[in-house]
Amino acid sequence: MAGNPERRRALLDAAIDVLAHEGARGLTFRAVDARAGVPAGTASNYFSSRDDLLTQAGSRIHVRMTPPPEQVDTAMRPEPRRELVAELMKWLVRRMAEERTGYLALLELRLEATRRPALQAELNRAVREELDRNIRFHLDAGLPGDAGTVLALYLAMNGLLLEHLTLPGVLPAAELDRTVDALVERIVPETRTDPDR
Incomplete structure (x- = not known):
């Protein structure tokens, strides 16, 4: 090779x-x-x-879709409250819209993985690692909620992105921010400002 x-x-x-x-x-x-x-x-x-090409493309997509650390640092400057989680989810939607090709390719790979065990194993590994990394990041940053909160956000945002990037007429761009706010409000517990409450 x-x-x-x-x-x-x-x-x-x-x-x-x-x-x-x-x-x-x-x-x-x-x-x-x-x-x-x-x-x-x-x-x-x-x-x-x-198969090798498919598997390596799956790994490459995740690299392309991961924001640079300096962008993450900038995004994390505000206080870790529910409002910050909403802003981070809106940022995710914008990033995925900008990387639409990678997201659509990942959907193709997910479908192909149902027929190719090696590809499925690689995607399971890569997606699980990314989910675990997101859970650690959320908890380490002191954002409200727990691992279950992050999992619920992950599932909700995947559904939102699937609709928006494949059938944009179902969820118009003008409604995206309001929809993200509503999802975060329902999933992420309210930030407690008084530690004695």
């Missing part, structure tokens, strides 16, 4: 684009080579099989 990390990333990004625009059935080495603008046969030098 070829070892140029920049070329490998470019091929994986091309694979993500192919997944988002053509679906899992359209993901071939030839399609990835064409999308990446490289000579035919390049992708097959970097990935041992289509």
Whole structure:
């Protein structure tokens, strides 16, 4: 297997684009080579099989969708209250809308994972790690709620993003912030300002 990390990333990004625009059935080495603008046969030098390409694309999507630490630091400057959780969830929606291709590719991979045990194992690992990381982050930051709160937010936001990014007419963009506020209000306990209460 070829070892140029920049070329490998470019091929994986091309694979993500192919997944988002053509679906899992359209993901071939030839399609990835064409999308990446490289000579035919390049992708097959970097990935041992289509399954290998799918699995590595799944890992790459999570890297692309993770915000840089400095953006997280900036977002966490306000006091850790329910209102901050709502702002973080709105930020998540904006980030996913900006990374729509990656999100749609991930949906394609999730569907494909129902038929490919190795891909399912990789996505289970990656998504569970991300969920555990989010739970630790929430608790360490002193945000209101517990691990169950984070799980409920995760499930609610996945549903919201699925609707918004696949059927935007169901949940118009103008309603997104209000919907996020309503979800957070129902899921996240109110912040207690008086420790003696």
